Amino acid sequence: MTSLAAAKSAPRAVRFNAAVVLMFAVLALVPLAAAFGPESYVLGLVTRVMVFAIAALAVDLLCGFGGLVTFGHAAFVGLGAYTVAIAGAHGVTDMTITLPLALAVSAAFAYVTGTICLRTSGVYFIMITLAFGQMAYFIAGSLAPYGGDDGITLPARSTLFGFAVFGSDRALYYATLGFLLASYLLCRAVVYSRFGRVFRGARENSTRMATIGFDVFRFQRVGYVIAGCLGGLAGFLLANATEFVSPAYMSWQRSGELIIMVLFGGLGTLHGAIVGAASYLLLEEGLAGLTENWKLVFGPMLVLIVLFARGGLVGLAASIKARFSRE
Amino acid sequence: MSLTLLLVQTLNGLQFGVLLFLIAAGLTLVFGVMDFINLAHGVQYMLGAYLAVMFYALTGSFVLALILALAAALAFGLLLEFTVFRHLYDRDHLEQVIATFGIIIFLNQGVKTVWGAAPLNLPIPDALAGVVQIMPGLTYPVWRLVIIASGLVVALILYVLVSRTRVGMLVRAGATHARIVSALGVDIRRLFMIVFGFGTMLAAFAGVMIAPILSVEPGMGDSVLILAFVVIVIGGIGSMRGAFIAALLIGLVDTLGRSFMIDILRLVMPPSPARTVGPALASMLIYVLMALVLYFRPAGLFPAKGRS
Amino acid sequence: MSDAVLLVENLRKSFGGLVVTDGVTLEIGPGELHAVIGPNGAGKTTLIHQISGTLSPDDGRILLNGTDIMLLPPHERARLGLARSFQITSVLPRFSALENVALAVQARSGSSFRFLRPAATEAALNDEAMAALAEVGLDHRAGVVAAHLSHGEKRALELAIALALEPKLLLLDEPMAGTGPEESERIVAVLKKLKGRFAMLLVEHDMNAVFALADRISVLTYGRVLASGAPNEVRNDPAVMQAYLGEELE
Structure with a gap:
C-alpha cells in the first residue's frame, strides 16, 4: 500500500512521455527527409538547434528546477568552444582530449564562479552571473593569438582516435543527437534523484532545507557545475558545427536567448527546453527568410507569448489537452 | 602618466558616471518601487537620442529638440507602460525579462527601419561647442562639463523630490514596503505611472545629452543598459544614493582603467604581456568590481532597508 | 556537566x-x-x-x-x-506530502549526492516517511501536493517532517x-x-x-x-x- 502511494506521488515526468519519444524520433528521422531537399542546410540548421537545446537544458536545470536564474550561461558555451579552438590551434584535435578538457574547463569555471554567485540570490544572482559572463566575454575578445574580437577558424573538426568521425554533416548530426539524448536523460535522472530532490527543495524554501540538515549551498554549487558542463558540451559541439569560434558566442544577448528558449518551451519541464530551442531558432530562421525586418515581428511575439501563453509551448499544449479531455 | 591626462580622464570618468546615473536612476526607481526589471530602459535612452536628432532636423534648435524629444519619449514610454508593462508588474522577474527583451529587439530594429542603420549625429549647440581652459596646458570640451553639471543638477532635484515631497515619500516607502503602501490606499497604479514616466524621461534626457559626442545608432542602449544594471546592483537596488555613488564609481573605474591599465600593469610585468592583458583587464574591471562588491555585500553597498 | x-x-x-x-x-x-x-x-x-x-x-x-x-x-x-517547526507554515508547497517527509528522512540517511536513481522509488525513504505521516494522521493524504493541503494538515505535515528527522x-x-x-x-x-x-x-x-x-x-x-x-x-x-x-x- 505504501508503494502505491509512493508511485502516485512520483512526479509526473518520471513516467515516460509519448511526446518526448516522438520528439527524438522526429530528430532521428530528419536526415532521411533532408536527403530529398537542401541537405546540408537542413542538417546544419537542426544541428544548431540541438546544440542550443543542450545549453537550454542546462539553463532549465538551473532556472526551472533550482530557481537559479542565470544570465551568463553563454559563457560556458563559449568556454567549451574556445577550448576546442585553442587546442586545435596547437594541433590537438582529438576529442578524447578536447572533450574532457572542455568539460573540465567549464566545470572549473562553474565551481569558482558558483562559489561566489551562490552567495547572492534573486536579482543579485542574475546580475552576478551576468558579470562573470561579461568577464569571460572580454577575456575571449582579448585573446589576440586566437583571433581576438574577430574570432578564430577551426583547423578541422574534432577527430576520435585520429578518425574524422565528424567528417560528414550527417555524422556530426547524429553525434549531436546522441549527446542531446544523453544530456536529456542525464538531466531527468538528476532532477528526480536524491540530489535533485534537494536541489528542487532549495528553490521552494532554502531555510527549511537548511533546518532539516542540508547544506543548500553545496547542492546548488554541484547543480551549477553540472549545468556548466552541459554548457561546455554545447560549446564543444557548436565549435565543431560552425568550425568557427568568436567572443560573440558569450555575449549577454546569447545568455538572454537561452533563457528565452527555455521560457518559450516551458520552464521546468526539460523537454520544453528542447522544444523551446527548436521553435526559437526555427522561428528566427523562418521569419528571417520572410522579411528583412523579421525582428519587428519577433520582438512583439515574445511580448505576446509572455502576456498570453504562460507556461510556454509545453504549458500551452497541456492546457489544450486538458480542455479536450474535459469535453 | 601625466597629471593633465589624469585630470582629463577623471573628468571623462565623471561625465560617464553622471550619464550612467541618469539612466540608472530611473532603473533603480522602477525596480525598487515596482519590483519590475525593465530591460527596455536602455532603448528608451536610445530613443531619446534619435528623437533629438529628428527634432533638431525639423526645428534647427537644440533646446527645442531637447524639449520635444523629452515630451515624445515620455509619451512613448507611457504608451508602453499602458499597453505592455502594466500587465507585467505582478509577473515574475523572468517573464519581465523576456517581454522587455522582446521590446528591445523590436525597437532596435524599429529605429533601424525608420532612421537607417548608419550612425547619426547631433551637433553641439554653438554656444557650448568650444573648449575651456581649466588650468594652464589643460583644455576641456565645454559640452562634457555641461553634461556633468546637468547630471549633478538632476541628482540634486531627485534628492529633493525623493526626500521632501509626498510622492518621494511614497517612493521611498514603496522601495521597502510595497505592500504596505498599497494597503494605505495610495493609488499605486498612478504612483507607478509617475515613477515610470519620470524614469523614462531621465533615460531619454541622458540620450539627448550624449548624442552630440557619441554616434547615434541602433543598439546603443544595450551596453549602457547592462552598465546601468551593474550600477544599481552595486549601489543596492532601490537606493538613489547608492545609484549615484555607484554610477560615479563605475564611470571613474572604467574610464581610468581603460586609460591607465597598461601603465599600471607595466609596473609589475614586462611591457609586452602588459599590452595584451591590459585592455582585457580594463574592460572587465567593473565586472570584477561588481563581483567583489556582491561577494562582500550580497545586497549592494546601500541596501534599501527592509529588503534582503 | x-x-x-x-x-x-x-x-x-x-x-x-x-x-x-x-x-x-x-x-x-x-x-x-x-x-x-x-x-x-x-x-x-x-x-x-x-x-x-x-x-x-x-x-x-x-x-x-x-x-x-x-x-x-x-x-x-x-x-x-535539532529539528524545528515554523510558526508560519513552511513546507515545500510543490512537493507532495510524502516527498516533503521523505526529504527529511533522506537528510539523515545516507548521502544525498546521488544523481541517477529516482528518489521517489527508494522504498526505505518512502516507508519511513509514510510511518511519520501515519503518526500525525496524514498517511491518507500522502500523495497530495502540499499546497493543496488544508491549513491544519500543513501544520500536521510540519510535525511529520520534524518526526522523520528522528x-x-x-x-x-x-x-x-x-x-x-x-x-x-x-x-x-x-x-x-x-x-x-x-x-x-x-x-x-x-x-x-x-x-x-x-x-x-x-x-x-x-x-x-x-x-x-x-x-x-x-x-x-x-x-x-x-x-x-x-x-x-x-
Whole structure:
C-alpha cells in the first residue's frame, strides 16, 4: 500500500512521455527527409538547434528546477568552444582530449564562479552571473593569438582516435543527437534523484532545507557545475558545427536567448527546453527568410507569448489537452 | 602618466558616471518601487537620442529638440507602460525579462527601419561647442562639463523630490514596503505611472545629452543598459544614493582603467604581456568590481532597508 | 556537566537598541517537554531562531547534548539532532506530502549526492516517511501536493517532517497557530503521543494546550525569563499572574 502511494506521488515526468519519444524520433528521422531537399542546410540548421537545446537544458536545470536564474550561461558555451579552438590551434584535435578538457574547463569555471554567485540570490544572482559572463566575454575578445574580437577558424573538426568521425554533416548530426539524448536523460535522472530532490527543495524554501540538515549551498554549487558542463558540451559541439569560434558566442544577448528558449518551451519541464530551442531558432530562421525586418515581428511575439501563453509551448499544449479531455 | 591626462580622464570618468546615473536612476526607481526589471530602459535612452536628432532636423534648435524629444519619449514610454508593462508588474522577474527583451529587439530594429542603420549625429549647440581652459596646458570640451553639471543638477532635484515631497515619500516607502503602501490606499497604479514616466524621461534626457559626442545608432542602449544594471546592483537596488555613488564609481573605474591599465600593469610585468592583458583587464574591471562588491555585500553597498 | 539535552546559558540578542533576548537561561532534560510562554513580542520566536541557528545571538552559550552549537550553521545543528517547526507554515508547497517527509528522512540517511536513481522509488525513504505521516494522521493524504493541503494538515505535515528527522530535540514554534479548535485538539493528541520520545521546546499561545502538555514552563517577558518551573508553580506565581497569565486564567 505504501508503494502505491509512493508511485502516485512520483512526479509526473518520471513516467515516460509519448511526446518526448516522438520528439527524438522526429530528430532521428530528419536526415532521411533532408536527403530529398537542401541537405546540408537542413542538417546544419537542426544541428544548431540541438546544440542550443543542450545549453537550454542546462539553463532549465538551473532556472526551472533550482530557481537559479542565470544570465551568463553563454559563457560556458563559449568556454567549451574556445577550448576546442585553442587546442586545435596547437594541433590537438582529438576529442578524447578536447572533450574532457572542455568539460573540465567549464566545470572549473562553474565551481569558482558558483562559489561566489551562490552567495547572492534573486536579482543579485542574475546580475552576478551576468558579470562573470561579461568577464569571460572580454577575456575571449582579448585573446589576440586566437583571433581576438574577430574570432578564430577551426583547423578541422574534432577527430576520435585520429578518425574524422565528424567528417560528414550527417555524422556530426547524429553525434549531436546522441549527446542531446544523453544530456536529456542525464538531466531527468538528476532532477528526480536524491540530489535533485534537494536541489528542487532549495528553490521552494532554502531555510527549511537548511533546518532539516542540508547544506543548500553545496547542492546548488554541484547543480551549477553540472549545468556548466552541459554548457561546455554545447560549446564543444557548436565549435565543431560552425568550425568557427568568436567572443560573440558569450555575449549577454546569447545568455538572454537561452533563457528565452527555455521560457518559450516551458520552464521546468526539460523537454520544453528542447522544444523551446527548436521553435526559437526555427522561428528566427523562418521569419528571417520572410522579411528583412523579421525582428519587428519577433520582438512583439515574445511580448505576446509572455502576456498570453504562460507556461510556454509545453504549458500551452497541456492546457489544450486538458480542455479536450474535459469535453 | 601625466597629471593633465589624469585630470582629463577623471573628468571623462565623471561625465560617464553622471550619464550612467541618469539612466540608472530611473532603473533603480522602477525596480525598487515596482519590483519590475525593465530591460527596455536602455532603448528608451536610445530613443531619446534619435528623437533629438529628428527634432533638431525639423526645428534647427537644440533646446527645442531637447524639449520635444523629452515630451515624445515620455509619451512613448507611457504608451508602453499602458499597453505592455502594466500587465507585467505582478509577473515574475523572468517573464519581465523576456517581454522587455522582446521590446528591445523590436525597437532596435524599429529605429533601424525608420532612421537607417548608419550612425547619426547631433551637433553641439554653438554656444557650448568650444573648449575651456581649466588650468594652464589643460583644455576641456565645454559640452562634457555641461553634461556633468546637468547630471549633478538632476541628482540634486531627485534628492529633493525623493526626500521632501509626498510622492518621494511614497517612493521611498514603496522601495521597502510595497505592500504596505498599497494597503494605505495610495493609488499605486498612478504612483507607478509617475515613477515610470519620470524614469523614462531621465533615460531619454541622458540620450539627448550624449548624442552630440557619441554616434547615434541602433543598439546603443544595450551596453549602457547592462552598465546601468551593474550600477544599481552595486549601489543596492532601490537606493538613489547608492545609484549615484555607484554610477560615479563605475564611470571613474572604467574610464581610468581603460586609460591607465597598461601603465599600471607595466609596473609589475614586462611591457609586452602588459599590452595584451591590459585592455582585457580594463574592460572587465567593473565586472570584477561588481563581483567583489556582491561577494562582500550580497545586497549592494546601500541596501534599501527592509529588503534582503 | 548536566545530562541536559539543551542547555541555553545567558543568551543575549539585540537589534540596534532593542533587547530581544536578555540573558535567557534554559535547561531541557531528556524526554522533557518544556513550554515557553509569554506575551507577544516577548522574544519567543527569536529564541527559537537563535537555538536553531537562523539568527545568531550576541552572547551566551547553547549546548546540545553537551556540544557547543553556538557557531554552527543551521544545517549542521540539524545534523546533530535539532529539528524545528515554523510558526508560519513552511513546507515545500510543490512537493507532495510524502516527498516533503521523505526529504527529511533522506537528510539523515545516507548521502544525498546521488544523481541517477529516482528518489521517489527508494522504498526505505518512502516507508519511513509514510510511518511519520501515519503518526500525525496524514498517511491518507500522502500523495497530495502540499499546497493543496488544508491549513491544519500543513501544520500536521510540519510535525511529520520534524518526526522523520528522528530528532533529539524538537523546537515547536506555535504548532497550533491559525488552526481551529478541532485541529488544535488533534495536534495536542499527537504531541501527547510523542511526549517522552525526545525532548521538546514548545512555544505556544494556546494555554490549554500548554498546561495539558508541558512538564515545565518558562515565562518570557521582554526577553527575560520571569519564572520557570512546573506548571502548577508557574500558574500560582504571583509575578507571572500579574505580568501575563492573570486574565487568561481567571
